[in-house]
Amino acid sequence: MSDSQTTATSGPRPLNILIVDDSAMMRMMIKRVASLCEVPIGNIYEASNGVEAIKVLEANDIDALFTDINMPVMTGTQLLREIGKYPRYHNLTRVIISTDGSSARREEVKDLNVRLYVEKPFRPEVMRDVLAEITTGAHVR
Amino acid sequence: MSLLRSLPVPTFAEHEEAVRAALVEVAENSFFGFTVRLDEPSFVDLVRNPPVFDPEVPPVREPWVVTEVHFHGAFAGLVQLTMNEALARQLLQAFLGLGPDDPIEEPHLFDSTGEFANQVCGTWLTRACEDRRFDLQPPAVVRKPIDWLPLDPPAADEHVGQVLMSMNDLPLRLRVQFVSEPA
Numbered sequence: 134m135s136d137s138q139t140t141a142t143s144g145p146r147p148l149n150i151l152i153v154d155d156s157a158m159m160r161m162m163i164k165r166v167a168s169l170c171e172v173p174i175g176n177i178y179e180a181s182n183g184v185e186a187i188k189v190l191e192a193n194d195i196d197a198l199f200t201d202i203n204m205p206v207m208t209g210t211q212l213l214r215e216i217g218k219y220p221r222y223h224n225l226t227r228v229i230i231s232t233d234g235s236s237a238r239r240e241e242v243k244d245l246n247v248r249l250y251v252e253k254p255f256r257p258e259v260m261r262d263v264l265a266e267i268t269t270g271a272h273v274r
Numbered sequence: 275m276s277l278l279r280s281l282p283v284p285t286f287a288e289h290e291e292a293v294r295a296a297l298v299e300v301a302e303n304s305f306f307g308f309t310v311r312l313d314e315p316s317f318v319d320l321v322r323n324p325p326v327f328d329p330e331v332p333p334v335r336e337p338w339v340v341t342e343v344h345f346h347g348a349f350a351g352l353v354q355l356t357m358n359e360a361l362a363r364q365l366l367q368a369f370l371g372l373g374p375d376d377p378i379e380e381p382h383l384f385d386s387t388g389e390f391a392n393q394v395c396g397t398w399l400t401r402a403c404e405d406r407r408f409d410l411q412p413p414a415v416v417r418k419p420i421d422w423l424p425l426d427p428p429a430a431d432e433h434v435g436q437v438l439m440s441m442n443d444l445p446l447r448l449r450v451q452f453v454s455e456p457a
Contacts, residue, residue: 155412156389158382161370203392203410232396237407252400253393254304257371 147175148196148268153186153212154230155204163199163230163260170261172268183207187215190222197226197267202233213245226267230255280454281349286435289402289450293353294437296398297448304393306368307441317438320445321423324358327443336360338418339384341391345399347408351433351452353395355387356424359417361444362387388413394448 150167152160160179167174178193180186182204189195198216200209207215209229216222227247231238234252242250249263294311301307312320324333336358344352357365363378366386372378391413399408418424424447428434433452440446 156385156392158366158369158385158389165370203396203412205412232393232400232410233408234400235403235407236405241407254300254397256303 147173148226149175149178149194150197150199151178151180151186151189151193151195153180153183153198153200153204153209155181155201157181159201159230162257166257166260167264169257170264172261172264174264174268183209183212183215186212190216190225195225197228199228199230202229202231202238210242210245213242213247217245228263228267281346283433283452283454284349285432286450286452287432289398290435290437292402293394293398293448293450294439296401297394297437297439297446300390300393300397301441304369305365305390307364309446310440312438312440312445314438317440317445317447318425320440320443321425325443334360335420337420338422338424339387339415340418340424341384341387341413341415343388343391343395343413344411345395345408347399348403348406349452350455351450353391353398354449354451355391355394356447356449357387357441358444359383361441361446364442364444365390384415388415 152163154160164177167177176193178189178195180189183200184207186198186200190198200212202209209231213227216225227245228249228251229242229247230251230253232253234250239250248267251259251263298309301309324335326333338356338358339362341355342352362383366372366378366383367374367376369386369389392410395410424445428436428449434450436447436449438447
């Protein structure tokens with residue numbers, strides 16, 4: 134688990150985001166895109182599975198959660214079900230980033246308050262657009 | 275008596291083109307690579323004779339990286355990707371936008387091949403079986419020595435097969451094995 138600070142710009146309040154993926158490369162890639170795009174991001178936190186993610190959520194003020202689905206220890210679906218039990222996470226923006234874009238999987242998470250479902254592989258500009266959308270509310274895709 | 279039901283076991287031929295298409299899609303979109311389909315003699319030649327990118331620098335033989343991802347859902351099996359470390363470095367550099375002189379640590383090298391294999395497996399299964407859910411296990415990565423070559427033929431089994439490609443002019447082998455029970 135770690136966090137880093139990116140440069141905040143004027144405009145909407147910078148959002149603190151949590152990236153949950155068992156691939157350190159994917160976490161690094163999302164962080165890199167976040168740092169390069171002109172989107173107001175505050176702290177970026179990382180976790181490699183759902184259990185770690187819950188600890189980060191409990192200890193920090195997180196605005197947006199980006200989670201993979203297939204992970205060891207606790208999957209992204211299990212994580213979303215768990216945080217769905219607590220009112221304090223009601224306003225947490227939930228984004229799924231997964232190679233599994235099947236209709237069966239999308240059906241499985243449709244009641245888990247997921248705002249965006251990003252299917253891998255994606256180009257970096259897709260992640261930039263997702264960050265812009267959740268920080269400004271703009272529909273850029 | 276086992277409570278597990280045996281799963282249907284597809285043949286490789288049923289999925290060969292979908293597997294190849296997923297490999298190309300991931301290589302191009304996530305890792306910005308250029309892939310070419312190879313026949314077996316061309317693949318063997320590329321493995322045995324590394325390409326010369328700089329006439330003043332002799333080609334260097336590299337260790338091999340073998341990455342496996344097990345999957346299960348409507349059917350089960352594993353995807354195995356084999357490449358040399360030169361290509362693994364290129365994957366990592368492309369994925370993270372690193373420069374040629376940026377330091378590369380071995381765990382990151384393995385993590386990038388794992389992510390590549392994970393994306394290929396997930397993309398293939400999503401495209402091929404859009405209405406079915408699959409679970410993927412975390413990638414397992416092993417390094418093979420320089421004198422090991424990925425030229426062993428696949429098992430003579432209709433449920434096993436391979437796709438031979440080059441990516442950025444370096445050899446890349448994708449093997450798929452379907453099984454009757456999840457690993």
